[in-house]
Amino acid sequence: MTNAPPDPMIGRLIDGRYQVRSRIARGGMATVYLATDLRLERRVAIKIMHGHLADDNTFKTRFVQEARSAARLAHPNVVNVFDQGQDADMAYLVMEYLPGITLRELLKDYKKLTPEQTVDIMDAVLSGLAAAHKAGIVHRDLKPENVLLADDGRIKLGDFGLARAASANTATGQALLGTIAYLSPELVTRGVADARSDIYAVGIMMFEMLTGEQPYVGEAPMTIAYQHANDEVPAPSSKNPAVPSELDELVLWATRRDPDERPRDARELLDRLREAEPALRSSHVPLTTQATMVLPAAAELLGTATAETRVLGAATLATPGGVATAEASDGDDAAELSTSAARRKRRGYWILALVLLVTGLAAGTGWYFGAGPGAYVTIPKTTTETPEAALALLTDAGFQVKQETRTDPEIPAGAVIDTDPTGGSSARNGSTVTLLVSEGPRILEVPDVAGQSVDAANELLAEFTLLDPIEQFSAEVPAGSVIGALGADGEALPSTYPERGDVTLIVSVGPVPPVEGLAxxxxxxxxxxxxxxxxxxxxxxxxxxxxxxxxxxxxxxxxxxxxxxxxxxxSKGQDLVAVPNVVGKPLQDAIEELEAAGFKVTHSFPEAFIAFATVSEQNPVAEAQAVRGSTITLVATLTV
Structure with missing residues (x-):
């Protein structure tokens, strides 16, 4: 048996910052490693896209989309995304590291969960999903593999690789995306998803948690897809009679075939779950009713016996022969009364002590959860505050504060992004809240897009915000190709530029049409x-x-x-004028007259004798129409 070759990523330093330590998991799109962020000295999970997918624009787009979708969410039940980038030909995504297991692994170990466990997990899942839906994000790949159960008890929703911004109907662009067992009927039949499609997947997950199996099984994926599209999900109690009716109703509501009959988003389903939660928990306290046999002294202490209480006195004690006897003397009665009184007194002390103990425990518990360390306190909202003011608000609210910096394409450097957990949510009094302060946007190298097609330029500039392009005439750049790019200030884009900064492409429409000489x-x-x-x-x-x-x-x-x-x-056409008559005039005068009329003059008479010459002939002849600026030829004779 040969050993598997070592993973070449182990020990590699990515982007000069992340030192890869070990492999956590491998999927169809990427491998997740445990790494150390050398800059902030913390452990992180780094997700690296498989090398053979690096040239596939669809996968690269989905990879970047996961970072952008998760980065828009700051919620205690959503896995935090810290960074995303490219190192050589390797795309990577940096997330918080959560040691623990997935919900899938928990189900493999326990097959099915109790109603209370299901409620606890679904409360966290729906809380994180509600934050995504509120931010306009549809997850589209909800399944137990994407629910993380940390060792410290935190429950988080991860893997937004298929997430899209939600519209009235978000088309997938492909026949099916996500895991077939959790796809909604509308995704199967029309390839369209919105927040209600996530709700359907949540309902399937609840069914599986309560029953230990999925509602639809089949040998081929299309068999399962057909059942999703044509059948109604059965009630979980049909597989597990111990499932309460309240959870039956929630599962059936979430998995309606018609999306309009489901909750409109995760918040609506979460509110209904929390309304039903007290009844779900109280309905599972074991209750027993038994007849109680009480001795006489106890009967006197507790009062008159109930219908289900039988009092056994000395007169009713059976002898070994089966015949009852009544031989108690007056002395025995006095001794028994004295003993009973002492017993009652001792029992009274114990009852008093028990009452005091229970009262103390109740008071202590009330203080612990009402005002002490176990109390839940609302985290102040700090997004409009300076870091100093935010620190004071959080400290005054009773929290320990840890400050971290994070790049953000929209929040200016030095300003507060938010807290983790997010402001407005609740956390235990005295717990640690992370104050996230912006480093401003990342400064990225700007690729040269001159001469590229518009589609190629858009892809190269995907990490910036592309505005509507400007068309421009160019004799050098072919029509449809990029001449250059402008930044937000209207000047040529520099060599480095902030992430998500505004960029405007200048696109050639070819040369200005030449029209000289045309009508x-x-x-x-x-x-x-x-x-x-x-x-x-x-x-x-x-x-x-x-x-x-x-x-x-x-x-x-x-x-x-x-x-x-x-x-x-x-053009007004040629400039024609009448040629003056200079025949018989001195040659010098004739030359001056013709030049004044706008003509050029030529003659063959020697220069030294011009003053003694007279014009004898001219061509063109006098009064003929000639173009202004044309040449008049003169013939002269010597005057004696």
């Missing part, structure tokens, strides 16, 4: 199709662009985004 109507239509506004400058003459066509298109914004304005300059 005005076509150019305007093309720009408006690109969601751009159009303005016009004064039209200009253009020797190169046809009349009523665009000469220039100027951008009035930088950068250009949909809704920005493009200013068009339209």
């Amino acid at each position: 005005v109507a076509d150019a305007e239509a093309k720009l408006k199709e690109a969601r751009l506004e159009v303005k016009y400058k004064a039209p200009v003459f253009s020797n190169d662009v046809a009349k009523d066509h665009v000469v220039t298109a100027d951008w009035l914004s930088d950068p250009m985004r949909p809704g920005s304005t493009v200013e068009l300059t339209v």
Whole structure:
């Protein structure tokens, strides 16, 4: 037989902070280890996603979702989540370490639980679940494996890996999620879950705790799913006659096939459970009724005997032969009376002592649970206080206070997040309450998303809050790809940024359409199709662009985004003017006149003799229409 290879995670230091000590459990999605937080010097449970799932975005999303869902809850019956992160290719989740067992292990050992044990456990489970429902979270994977029973008596709800924010109907996105034995009919048939689906799972758990078995069994998962969708869960007393009717009613109410007939959330079911709890506990005190045989002295002490009391006197004592005798003398009667009086006196002392003892115990118990260490005190709410003020409030309320820091994406550094147990709940007088002070959000490295698709950028920036993207024209970045990202201040996103900070992606919509040279109507239509506004400058003459066509298109914004304005300059056509008549004029005068009219002049007469020359010919001829700025050719002769 070969030994299993050692776990490579044992002894590893994760993220420079968590030293892995031993393995606690392994599941289909992750393995849980016992580790030491070297920074805060405390034991924690660290949940590490299996390496082969690291590239699966669905599993990574569920892993991060578990951290975010549990971190939103601060309740004594919910496992605390301290941290979540990525070390190389390994995603991890840090939770409080609770040495103990799960409800599943308890059921394996004891098969079924008493009604009182069931009530105690379900009170804690429903309290934690009520906090989740109040925060808008649906657990979606309630089962005995996810109920933790700590060695110190605490009961906590864990594993929010399938949790989702609740809406009127939260679709799973898959055919089935969670353990098949606890799935509600609506999850089986429609793949839709809300808080009432969690209530159904709670009802199935109660049935299993009271009877030692699940209501539906089958060889194939689909057989069990079919029963959930089509059958009503039977009363637990049909399997275990010792189950009280109050618990029968709660189980049947929680497991109705129609969600509208169940409690709307965990708080409603918890309130009903607590209403029934006194009757459940009192109904299980054993009561016996027996006939009592009392000797004469005792009969005199207690008064007249009841119908069920038989008094046996000396005259009725049977002889061995079976015949009663009555031989008591007067002396014997006097001795018996003296003995009875002494016995009554001694018994009176004992009764008085017993009464005093019971009274003292009752008074002590009342003090212990009413004002002493056993009393439950409401924990002050401290979320709006400074740490100093919160410490004073908790101390004045009679609690021992331990202060811890924790990163929080919403509460600023130095401010109080909450307490554990949470403010407003109850805890024993003199017990320790943890004051949680924010370190502010974690500062994360910002990945480079330029050139990525929008979906890829959203995934890379999943730990930040992504606002609606901004569209922008770009000739360099293809349409649909990311140009860059902006922070909350509207500036380019820096290399590090706070967790959950606001991020806005700038997404390319391609280049601004070129419209130079197009007819005005076509150019305007093309720009408006690109969601751009159009303005016009004064039209200009253009020797190169046809009349009523665009000469220039100027951008009035930088950068250009949909809704920005493009200013068009339209051609008035060529600038034609009449050519002046310069034939017969001195060459120098002719040159000056033509240039003043906006023409260029060329001639072949030597420069040294221009002053002595007269124009004999011009081309184009006088009065001809020519483009302003074109060239006029002159022919000159020497004047004698």
